[in-house]
Amino acid sequence: xxxxxxxxxxxxxxxxxxxxxxxxxxxxxxxxxxxxxxxxxxxxxxxxxxxxxxxxxxxxxxxxxxxxxxxxxxxxxxxxxxxxxxxxxxxxxxxxxxxxxxxxxxxxxxxxxxxxxxxxxxxxxxxxxxxxxxxxxxx
Numbered sequence: 001x002x003x004x005x006x007x008x009x010x011x012x013x014x015x016x017x018x019x020x021x022x023x024x025x026x027x028x029x030x031x032x033x034x035x036x037x038x039x040x041x042x043x044x045x046x047x048x049x050x051x052x053x054x055x056x057x058x059x060x061x062x063x064x065x066x067x068x069x070x071x072x073x074x075x076x077x078x079x080x081x082x083x084x085x086x087x088x089x090x091x092x093x094x095x096x097x098x099x100x101x102x103x104x105x106x107x108x109x110x111x112x113x114x115x116x117x118x119x120x121x122x123x124x125x126x127x128x129x130x131x132x133x134x135x136x137x138x139x
Contacts, residue, residue, distance in 0.1 A: 029072060029128050032065040034136040035084055042075045043068055044097045044109055044125050054097045054109035054125070073125035075099060076135065084135045086126060093127040 033039045042056030056075070060066050068074065073095055077083050080101065098106045098115035108114040115122055 028067050029070050029074070029130055029133070030065055030067045031060070031074060031076070031133040031135060033060045033062055034134055035078065036062055036137065037078045038062065039076045039078060039084065039135065041066060042077075042099050042104075042123075042125070044073045044075075044095070045069070045071055051107055052095075052097060052109040053105065053107055054099065055105040056099060057103060070130040071127070073097065073127040075123050075125045083123075085138050086135065087133060089128065089131065091129055091131070095125050095127065096122045097125045099123050 031041070039060040040057040041060055042054060043058075044052055044054035047053050058066065060076075073093070075083075075097070076086070077099075095110065097109040098111075098118065098120040100106065100118050100120040104118065104120070106114060106118055106120060112122055
């Protein structure tokens with residue numbers, strides 16, 4: 001019995017040590033669509049060469065959520081030239097970046113000249129970090 005108890009304690013110690021060595025959980029942002037229309041999402045990030053890359057569009061149906069890395073900036077539209085209200089938080093970082101009407105990838109998305117060359121327009125993307133954002137109908 002004493003040998004079994006010692007083995008049990010050693011097993012618990014190994015589990016506890018293993019838990020302490022686990023890497024940190026990945027951080028992510030999340031946006032949920034509680035609007036009665038589908039949303040369309042564009043996202044952007046700085047690549048390894050420190051160049052802004054913007055791409056879109058992804059459809060997010062009512063009631064659905066999308067998860068993205070915490071270094072991503074996002075822009076949402078309901079339809080052309082109609083954007084949902086987004087909550088403002090102290091940690092939100094606004095960046096003017098390019099969007100194009102059709103499916104797109106724009107390199108140097110913070111450059112208005114690069115945007116013009118793709119018939120795009122500069123819009124305000126928000127970087128919220130690892131926050132959860134709820135988009136809903138205005139009151």
